Amino acid sequence: MKKKVRLIARLDIKGPKLIKGVNLEGVRVVGDPHEFAKSYFHQGVDEILYMDSVATLYGRNSLAQLVRETTNDVFVPMTVGGGLRTLADVDEMMRAGADKVAINTAAIRRPEILREVARRYGSQAMVLSVEAKRRRDGNGWEAYVDLGREKTNVDVIEWVKQAVDLGVGEILVTSVDREGTRTGFDVELVRAVVDVADVPVIASGGMGKLDDAVDVIARGGADAVAVAHVLHYKQISLENMRQCLFDHDIEVSIHDVATHL
């Protein structure tokens, strides 16, 4: 049975701005995230992912406001992550209109939060966000926190197994090494995560050309692809991606995007 792969627009947010960095750092302002999200909705994106890269209290409040505004005219599932520390933070995002939350740092510090969110909102609403960096000795990947800046000594694969046991419904794997570089996904990383997780895996970080998406789905086994740079800078459109994946016998959703509204 062929699975249907989801195309997700990833928008990294700083204050009110959509930004884009390299290796999750070296940030440039791209524009108004709400406008970009709306445009992707009208191009038939499957989901929207907002990642707050400031993750301060101020940032979180402004993020909730942004989610409220966005869900006024963007009617596809929305995942929100970045700086969510407590169940109260999660409640705030869900009330604002998010369908799922993505948690990294807070879960590394206190894994139980994954179970608590899954209990309250269902597994499908709890996305584990993993920022993975290849170990220099070639021995797997290490989980990083705070936007790829802080080491944890946690092994990515062991961590993913534990998180699945705690009830996460989905795993967002971002390669810190590849993020923003447009040199292709870390396919081995995605494959290694897919092999231990019986929940959907979203590949993120590194898409530079259409073949990269084909590769991470065909070889990596990704269930979804999160795309940022090449979409935001209009180097690749969602239409290009759908066509290319379709040509490679990968099933995608073809949405009705008639602008009747």
Add this chain to the structure above:
Amino acid sequence: MTLLHICDYGSGNIHNVERALVRAGAQVLRCESAQDMVGARAVVIPGVGAFGDCIAALRAKGFEEPIKDLVDSGVWVLGICVGMQILATHSEEFGHHQGMGIIPGSVRLIPGQTPEGETLKRPHVGWSNLYSGETSWCDSPLANVDQASPVYFVHSYQLVPDDPAHVLAYSQYGGHPIVAAVRRKRVFGVQFHPEKSGHTGLRVLEEFVKLVKAGSD
């Protein structure tokens, strides 16, 4: 003038449902009590989470009898996700629960295996297409839906009507037909989330709005 009365018994997705209905052209009133629903032309019942919690919350707020009376008097109804499921007679989710019995049928777990014996993940989450059911999509919220366009599902249970003629649309999951929409006279239920189903979802809501506008005296 208010066109749609949204039943607010505490369901988590009510804001998103309300925003999408407004976008689809409806004047809406969020009803926190049965009094607010007096004189309604159409009622929208959202719902997420467990069947037992939803029906208990709806009953605790005194909505059940007024909704049944409105249905008897020919008011339009749209139930969404668990808001659709609680229209059924009963559910087997976490024990046995009585529903409102507006659409005779039971709420059952979706299959856990493909016909070939492969494990199927539950919940069923994602975009799936709609297929014709036993009854026509004409004069229904699906009237303007292109069958090639998928809609968004998040569920582990489905409403199986006693009378197959009440099935408006199926979807497919792991090789099994899944009940995606039901209809009994002026009562509709959709298992998917029109408020999260992109332009196709908005079309579903728009058609419901059109039916209410055209069909209320």
